[in-house]
Amino acid sequence: MLQEIRRAGPGRLRAAALTVLAEIAGEDGLSARDQAAVERLIRIKLLGDRPAPLSGCWLHWIAVPTGDQRGILDLLGLTQPRPVTFALANDVVDADSHDGPADGPGCFARVFVSPELDGWTFVTGRWCDPIDNERADDILRACERLSARYGRAQAYYYGAQGDGSAWVVAENGAVVRRYSETGDGDDHLLTIGSPLPYERDRRVELGLAPDWNAAHASEDEEDEWKWAVFDMAPALAQAIGLSPLTIGSDTPMHGTGVLALTEYGTANGVPPGAYSV
Incomplete structure (x- = not known):
């Protein structure tokens, strides 16, 4: 039904039919004509793409x-x-x-x-x-x-x-x-x-030791570092x-x-x- 709408209308439903076809069937659900039109649109858009x-x-x-x-x-x-x-x-x-x-x-x-x-x-x-x-x-x-x-x-x-x-x-x-x-x-x-130099520098900015061992760090220190890394x-x-x-x-x-x-x-x-x- 959707493919028939793409071929014969009504015109007001053709764009929506294309979207639904792509959602439920992907590219394989599109006609060769529609696939070519999509490829052509991409080529046109690429001319000014940044x-x-x-x-x-x-x-x-x-x-x-x-x-x-x-x-x-x-x-x-x-x-x-x-x-x-x-x-x-x-x-x-x-x-x-x-x-x-x-x-x-x-x-x-x-x-x-x-x-x-x-x-x-x-x-x-x-x-x-x-x-x-x-x-x-x-x-x-x-x-x-x-x-x-x-x-x-x-x-x-x-x-x-x-x-x-x-x-x-x-x-x-x-x-x-x-x-x-x-x-x-x-x-x-x-x-x-x-640790990478960036990690060490970031720890210093947070007031933490640049080198650390989680087994010996306090819970507060570990939490502060964890939330920074997130x-x-x-x-x-x-x-x-x-x-x-x-x-x-x-x-x-x-x-x-x-x-x-x-x-x-x-x-x-x-x-x-x-x-x-």
Whole structure:
């Protein structure tokens, strides 16, 4: 019925029919004509597209100091890249972040690989989660491989609604730091390496010892540090590189961003949805 409305009207229902088709059936539910129209709209929008900050309730990203988008895609095994606007990419990433492994592998199916932004490329999406039970080890290894090729690589999680922060920092093929504060009692099990200079400096600003041992710290000290870390990922990312939360229309940009399939997307497809372009 919806496809018939798209073909023959009535005209007042055609736009709504397209949205509902996308929501319940995804791209495969659209006619070849509608798919071509969407692709054409994206091409037109890309002509004036400019960087926009990453936004969403739960944010996951990898940052690499290079403009070698093709090399990152190949190294991470990402396939079928398709050009997208920043608005479309952010809408897709935000939608996927609201699902988790319990909802099926669709949340890991795709990522946005940005154009070069002030010398950096971002890979964003739920698949990039550095502390997820299913993804943590793979992201650790991905950062090692990326840093072996490009010198550095970082992965972040940030819960923008007060759900904590986590990061992985790798240099020259080795992870030098992994740290997480999300309120999970097992956060400490993820810790690797010594505190980064930024962490030490931040503790001094809070009046805390720059080096610490949770086993010997007071409960008040631990609470103060935990609440500071909960919101730290974006600031740390900006301090040691570039944060996708701070990019904007004036950020230097080269190339075009793409949505690409992960191994989960290749095997299982992507979830349906209607998104802004």
